[in-house]
Amino acid sequence: MKLDPKVNKKLSSPPLEKVVMPHEGSILVRHFHVNHRNTRPYWHYHPELELVYVKGGSGKRHIGSHLSYFKEGELVLIGSNLPHQGFTDRICGNESETVIQMLPNFLGEDFFHIPEMKDILSLFERSKMGIVFGDQDKEVIGPKIEALVNQDKFSQILCLIEVLRGLSLSKDYKILNADGFSMITKPHDNDRLNKVLNYIKENFKEPISLAEMGDLVSMTEPSFCRYFKRITAKTFTQFLNEYRLVHASKLLSEKQVSITEVCFESGFSNYSHFVIQFKSFTGKSPSAYRKDIQKIL
Numbered sequence: 001m002k003l004d005p006k007v008n009k010k011l012s013s014p015p016l017e018k019v020v021m022p023h024e025g026s027i028l029v030r031h032f033h034v035n036h037r038n039t040r041p042y043w044h045y046h047p048e049l050e051l052v053y054v055k056g057g058s059g060k061r062h063i064g065s066h067l068s069y070f071k072e073g074e075l076v077l078i079g080s081n082l083p084h085q086g087f088t089d090r091i092c093g094n095e096s097e098t099v100i101q102m103l104p105n106f107l108g109e110d111f112f113h114i115p116e117m118k119d120i121l122s123l124f125e126r127s128k129m130g131i132v133f134g135d136q137d138k139e140v141i142g143p144k145i146e147a148l149v150n151q152d153k154f155s156q157i158l159c160l161i162e163v164l165r166g167l168s169l170s171k172d173y174k175i176l177n178a179d180g181f182s183m184i185t186k187p188h189d190n191d192r193l194n195k196v197l198n199y200i201k202e203n204f205k206e207p208i209s210l211a212e213m214g215d216l217v218s219m220t221e222p223s224f225c226r227y228f229k230r231i232t233a234k235t236f237t238q239f240l241n242e243y244r245l246v247h248a249s250k251l252l253s254e255k256q257v258s259i260t261e262v263c264f265e266s267g268f269s270n271y272s273h274f275v276i277q278f279k280s281f282t283g284k285s286p287s288a289y290r291k292d293i294q295k296i297l
Helices: 005-011 115-127 135-140 142-150 154-168 187-203 210-217 222-230 236-254 260-267 271-281 286-296
Strands: 028-033 049-055 059-063 064-070 074-078 098-103 131-133 171-177
Touching: 028 142, 028 187, 049 142, 049 154, 049 271, 059 074, 059 171, 064 222, 064 236, 064 260, 098 154, 115 131, 115 154, 135 142, 135 154, 142 154, 154 271, 187 210, 187 222, 187 236, 222 236, 236 260, 236 286, 260 271, 271 286
Parallel strands: none
Antiparallel strands: 028 098, 049 074, 049 098, 059 064, 074 131, 131 171
16 A cells, blocks of 8 residues: 555654643643634644543544543543543534643652652552543543633642542543553654554555555564564554454444444454454444443433
8 A cells, every 4th residue: 555645744743742831830721612623633742741621522542552432521641751642523522622731740849759649649650551530530520620721820730739639539440551551762763653553543444464564664574563562562453453443433333324334444354353353342242332322322
């Protein structure tokens, strides 16, 4: 498969996002809605922690090597330098999105090392793997996150500590990259990984071979396989299939098309294989998954 020149240019862009803090401020609070969409790169990383509350809607969750589908909103904490993509777009159907970004030491080098802050420090450690929180936290803590938008800088700091404290005590959460995800520090390797992941996003509906990926990043097939497994803790085939299955989950939830169409629209060429893979990934057959989603809606 030949890459379109425009796509090639897009894939070579660096994945590092430069977060600019407000004047005389230590945290960045941004609020997005239907008339003011989040236009961040879909695959990027930054040294700042990122707390995201999506009110309503559904979409794809891609953090590190974790891929899944969320519905009825999202509350997630992403650790320093953990790559991720944006959570919302024009078809997400969300009401709003609030994003808070802060460096791990935004209150000074030693602040979170005092005894009273040990739970929040532990939360920061866990966030390096990505944390998604459950429905109760979305209901209780989500509005507190939104409330930061209209507060002065001092009040934002106090409210954020309260939010982080609540999240640090939560029992309803899931670690997204339990097997780890290694962020490469060399610029060349960052660009290489960026090319691979963006290429998957552009071409997952078509067959993608290991030889093709090796050529993309100037590596032999065995070297590419070892490289990808070392970075993501997953084989390339496993990662690609999970990306396709997340897309299938989204189609089953949002479009009234046949399961056969979902299979081929998600990049699978064999229906029986698709059903087996989907059930292994979600714990349900595609038809049972769709019925459960319809009951919720």
